[in-house]
Amino acid sequence: MNEKYVPGEIEPRWQKVWADSGAFHSEVDRTKPEYYVLEMFPYPSGALHMGHVRNYSIGDVVARFQKMRGYNVLHPMGWDAFGMPAENAAIKNKVHPADWTWSNIRNMRRQQQELGLSYDWDREVATCHPEYYRWTQWLFLLFFERGLAYKKKAAVNWCEECNTVLANEQVIDGNCWRCNSVVVKKELEQWFLKITDYADRLLKDMDLLGGWPERVRTMQENWIGRSEGAEFSFDVPELGEKIPVYTTRQDTSFGVTYVVLAPEHPLVEKLIAGKPEEVAVRAFVEKVRKLSEINRTATDVEKEGMFTGTYAVNPFNGEKVPIWVANYVLYEYGTGAVMGVPAHDERDWAFATKYGLDKRLVVQTPSEPMTIATMTGAYGGTGVLVNSGRFDGLENEIAKAKMADWLEEQKNGHRRVTYRLRDWLISRQRYWGAPIPIIYCEDCGAVAVPKEELPIKLPENVRFDVGAVSPLATVDEFVNCKCPKCGKPARRETDTMDTFICSSWYYFRYTDPRNTKAPWDINACNYWTPVDQYIGGIEHAILHLLYSRFFTKVLKDAGLIDADEPFKNLLTQGMVIKDGSKMSKSKGNIVSPEEIVKKYGADTARLFILFASPPERDLEWSDQGVEGAARFFNRLWRIVHHFAETAQGAPATYDAAELDADAKELRRALHTTIRKVTDDIADRFNFNTAISSVMELVNAMHVYRDAVKTPHPALIKETLEALMRLLAPFAPHITEELWSQTGHSDSVHKQSWPKWDAEALKTDSVEIVVQINGKVREKLIVPSEITGAELEKIALSQERIQALIEGKTVVKVIAVPGKLVNIVIK
């Protein structure tokens, strides 16, 4: 047997054995319960970083643990391989994006394999492979057929740096999610997916996501942003026009003192035509439109507006109110026009105050009546309606419903639900993505490419430095084609799809990755999905996780899957931090996983990462902590070797009742650990405490070693075997090696998860704390099965306790068997 633990020798050897034997390959097996564990597939940027290592280490523990528990585990890995960095590399270094991407994949796959992760490599997918994006295109056509993909001209987000449009979800604080440069608005014709059709279901089905962190659910709820209100119109008699407004506070309609439009509103031109205000308003509109999204919408921006010179009529009371244009009204939300109720809306209050507009109180609090004169701001709370004609005296919540009813009766308006969520802009003016399979024909319009012609492959010889147009537009052989409907010469769509489309369905593809007839076999897919445990970073809380939910619902409607939701349970891992901030190249605080593996081994890297922090929390990297993990393995190695001979040939069973006190104690420690590790992994993913309890077990083995001359062979055998199995999901190599060295011919990873014996957890005696008024005053060792009444008697008879309660009145005694006695005295 080897005297020293040399991970560099052990790890590659076992990795090869596992790969050669197909140890982690899985197939549909209906005799077993299935478990699908998935880590978010990476972008092949070049090399793994510690965040990846953390992500995969967590997933691997879950996968290996569930496998040992008897589940048929699906644990795949792949590549989110389309995207900008490959194209930027092409421009900068004159490498083809495909070459750059595939070489990165090779390198990162090797790094993953060196971590000993239990992936089924037979199921690997890469979104840039034609056999993958063929189905991305097929799915696009499915959306197109179902009326869920459409093209429209709109003011869209444009990143000057990336030379492409962005989805709303990809604009973070007014900046591009990728390159962080300022996003501008451009009027362009683009492809959208109708995610808004699913807004309500995306919201409602949040109930099915009990296994998701509260935080992520709330973020999605906020993003979808549902609000209930009413839409109705103000007449503009002099023009014969109507101005529809959207409000959630129709109960305050009698408090309207002005109406205000977004500068982009198409009615503005008509309203100002021929008025003295015309020139000034037009200049104002131009000024506002030029502002970037962030400058336009920040709450601290001063509210500015102008009177249009025209008036509108409030349908509730027939009153004439001035029509304004203001920078704080968003054209994209609601109807792009708002009723101004200064008394009951903070923004309106500020605006009315600034421009001297009227304020009228219509919701009153009868207990402490307010007046406009004494109010210092808008009142947004509940109350009773006043100054509201026939609605006077109603509770405002009731008035809301009554006034909506009235609008509907008058046919001048209706209830309306509005969402903040916008349709998903998915076309990109870039090369390295899945081409949108649409052909434009002069006669037939936008026509779907016939499915049998998929994939529409990316041409290889393309110039990438063409600026703000899609590189594909410059390739004539690609662009020119025939209309599938009428056969006339036609042009291909030259935009590619947002990479988030590719990643919205990859977890379904894993269930049947080599299917050439369909994106997946329905039966295989339904066997494995939904994903039982998904693991990844919080940065995808909205983007990827919302898009995937949307895709899943559409695919369910199309009959391609049974699941309502893609990911049953979600674990959002924390970041890896060093010196107080996230590891990044620019901060120069990167620790290379490859170097750590080289120096200490994969097991040590994994153990440290799992031990240092619970998975959801940020993890502070510590070189000394890694040393500690390595030290633990050396200690483990030595104690296993110390006992190996004792265990050799020991009987498989023994009579626990015959054990001496030291042996009993070791056995108790062992079974306590089995229970703790099992619960920690299964119930709460607290790998850090699971590992610490294994460390305690190893400490207990040292104590046993020092305490006895002749260790109990069968107990030692039981302990070693359980120890190896408990640690196997965390440290697959060293446990496999020690398992083999202690005379086992099969893999430790094929063993079943150890079970604890409840009988072994029992102790003959327990320590009881005796408190007086909640303060610990004495500790006793008593037989474990002692009752509360007996406990109380013993506690009170203690000399020390006697002395302390001398002369006082014992008010009450609480005795908790196995725990404590609390004596309350006065």
Add this chain to the structure above:
RNA sequence: GCGGGCGUGGCGGAAUGGCAGACGCACCAGACUUAGGAUCUGGCGGGGCAACUCGUGGAGGUUCAAGUCCUCUCGCCCGCACCA
């Protein structure tokens, strides 16, 4: 502004309402050593010689008993944010 989360030793972090600080790191002392950055043993929240006492951001409360439950409050992080 709205929503979510987090505040515990020098550090990472433990604690079904029941001995606060498990486990590990760092540190200190000792052993073995020519040597140790290997290993082993012991110590390690503050104050106090001790008995004891204070201590989980702060202030109240519930309870025999609170890091844990409730109310208020302070600080930090994250998300959304002129969404009508």
